[in-house]
Amino acid sequence: MKNYFAALARYNAWATRKLYEHVDSLSDDDYRRDTGLFFTSVHGTLNHLLVGHLLWFRRFAAGESPRVALNEEVETDRARLRERLIDGAQRWLPLIESLADSRWTGKLDYTSTKGVAMSLPFAPTLGHVFNHGTHHRGQITAAITAMGHPCPEIDLVWMLQAEAT
Secondary structure (H helix, E strand, O other), X not given: OHHHHXXXXXXXXXXXXXXXXXXXXXXXXXXXXXXXXXXEOHHHHHHHHHHXXXXXXXXXXXXXXXXXXXXXXXXXXXXXXXXXXXXXXXXXXXHHHHOOHHHHHOEEEEEOOOOOEEEEEHHHHHHHHHHHHHHHHHHHHHHHHHOOOOOOOOOHHHHHHHHHO
């Protein structure tokens, strides 16, 4: 279990860096353009990914449940948002490696953003964290492609192939 989630954590960091290789080349107009995404723009969706990291990492690492809206713009500065997302993605692997084997079959107790107490299975909920990032990175790549820009290949298998060579 730990090895699988360690691979997902590595993938999360790898895919975030690869995505930014293309996001960095967007003009500010394209970066902030309303592209019809649930969180409006590339910037809005990246901000949502940061909100997700802030919520879930603290839930898993410290048992804390921060109160933040899912659509809150927690970082207005484009360069700082990039830095925080990449740094945040790199924090998951050490956390996963530090977990006791018994933790994987336990529960994660937290309070939702609506103030509701939750108790969910630990491993599948951690899986949600990485699945959530994949989902929104996919939305961003679709938006970038629709704007006529190239996008990276960020499927998990590409990272695994790179690691194997």
